[in-house]
Amino acid sequence: MSARFDVDAALRPALRGMEGYEPIEPPEEAAARYGVVPEDVVKVDGNENPYGPSPRALKALAGGYEAHRYPDPDQRRLRAALAARHHIPESSIVAGAGADELIDLVFRVFVDPGDRVVIASPTFGMYGFGARLYGATLVDAPRDEAEWSIDADALVDAAEGAKMVFVPSPNNPTGGLLPRDVCERLLASGALLVVDEAYIEFAHGESLVPLAASGNASLIVLRTFSKWAGLAGLRVGYGVMPRPIADAFMQWKQPYGVNLAAEAAAIASIEDASLLDERACEIAGERGRLEAGLRDGEWLDPAPSEANFLLCRMSDRLGGDGAALREALARRGVFVRFFSDPRLRRHVRISVGRPTDTDRVLAALEEAGRELEGTRDDE
Numbered sequence: 001m002s003a004r005f006d007v008d009a010a011l012r013p014a015l016r017g018m019e020g021y022e023p024i025e026p027p028e029e030a031a032a033r034y035g036v037v038p039e040d041v042v043k044v045d046g047n048e049n050p051y052g053p054s055p056r057a058l059k060a061l062a063g064g065y066e067a068h069r070y071p072d073p074d075q076r077r078l079r080a081a082l083a084a085r086h087h088i089p090e091s092s093i094v095a096g097a098g099a100d101e102l103i104d105l106v107f108r109v110f111v112d113p114g115d116r117v118v119i120a121s122p123t124f125g126m127y128g129f130g131a132r133l134y135g136a137t138l139v140d141a142p143r144d145e146a147e148w149s150i151d152a153d154a155l156v157d158a159a160e161g162a163k164m165v166f167v168p169s170p171n172n173p174t175g176g177l178l179p180r181d182v183c184e185r186l187l188a189s190g191a192l193l194v195v196d197e198a199y200i201e202f203a204h205g206e207s208l209v210p211l212a213a214s215g216n217a218s219l220i221v222l223r224t225f226s227k228w229a230g231l232a233g234l235r236v237g238y239g240v241m242p243r244p245i246a247d248a249f250m251q252w253k254q255p256y257g258v259n260l261a262a263e264a265a266a267i268a269s270i271e272d273a274s275l276l277d278e279r280a281c282e283i284a285g286e287r288g289r290l291e292a293g294l295r296d297g298e299w300l301d302p303a304p305s306e307a308n309f310l311l312c313r314m315s316d317r318l319g320g321d322g323a324a325l326r327e328a329l330a331r332r333g334v335f336v337r338f339f340s341d342p343r344l345r346r347h348v349r350i351s352v353g354r355p356t357d358t359d360r361v362l363a364a365l366e367e368a369g370r371e372l373e374g375t376r377d378d379e
């Protein structure tokens with residue numbers, strides 16, 4: 001008999017006892033578990049685009065690329081299209097399999113075990129995941145719990161001497177933008193600043209892409225086709241950064257991260273940008289309607305958001321358990337996101353869907369609210 005490979009002993013020490021990323025469940029699985037027919041599901045747990053890909057992207061996906069060939073490791077066509085879209089040099093752009101691959105690349109290229117990586121929680125889980133995976137020391141400058149605003153002094157203090165700082169703008173899951181003055185103070189700290197603009201197309205704020213491309217700041221801006229372009233399932237995102245950083249990323253990225261179908265759909269989406277911008281505007285408008293509907297109701301208090309989701313605090317009448325609310329809504333076919341972070345125990349995050357989705361969310365919440373009202377824990 002051959003000797004067994006001992007996984008526990010072989011696992012890198014940085015990974016022992018650590019938790020992985022907390023992903024969302026495929027809707028078919030959740031639907032089956034809650035006894036809901038898939039057609040009745042309102043999927044507002046993943047901050048996806050309810051309108052799906054643009055017509056040109058769908059057409060591009062139907063053919064026109066040679067799936068038996070490897071993609072261009074230099075991403076020439078996609079980088080050229082992105083450069084034209086943003087009026088920046090191609091040499092400042094690196095694309096990847098989602099913004100997630102760019103986050104991984106930042107760690108892969110720059111982070112040694114023990115390096116300090118700074119976040120302002122609650123925030124997107126992928127930065128902590130990267131820190132665990134690469135053995136970095138995660139330093140948190142938590143947001144205040146009333147408004148979810150950044151504690152600028154604490155964040156800038158933490159950034160001093162750190163390798164890098166990750167801040168999404170708008171932030172996931174809280175929805176607010178990174179204030180410009182905080183951004184400037186972070187850029188002066190000497191750490192590499194990564195501003196993740198995955199949701200910027202739904203916001204009124206200005207993008208930092210031009211500043212990142214100028215090469216005059218230690219700044220990487222991340223963008224994605226998952227939200228604005230409705231291509232979450234194809235996995236394509238990109239970063240804009242000073243050229244020396246882009247050169248290092250091109251050298252050390254996986255050669256074929258962006259597959260041919262994703263590349264074709266992304267380029268076609270850029271050609272359909274005005275339609276996708278209009279849809280983003282509609283989603284931002286619908287966010288206002290969802291927010292107003294929630295405020296009019298008795299159950300949830302949404303935080304102001306510039307993204308395609310609302311982080312909502314549960315009314316005391318609902319009891320203190322966001323997981324229970326998530327379940328009660330799921331039984332009614334409405335899938336929202338709940339987080340295990342103790343500060344978000346009384347919260348759920350609801351993505352903005354189509355107007356009919358908003359109606360379903362509000363109706364299901366009314367029923368779930370009545371159901372849970374009796375079960376609250378008066379601790």
Ligand code: PMP
Pocket residue numbers: 047097098099100101124168171172196198223224225226232235236237
């Ligand atoms: N950044 C933020 C802030 C996000 O919320 C998400 C998606 N949940 C991502 C990046 C990942 O984007 P992508 O799908 O392009 O990997």
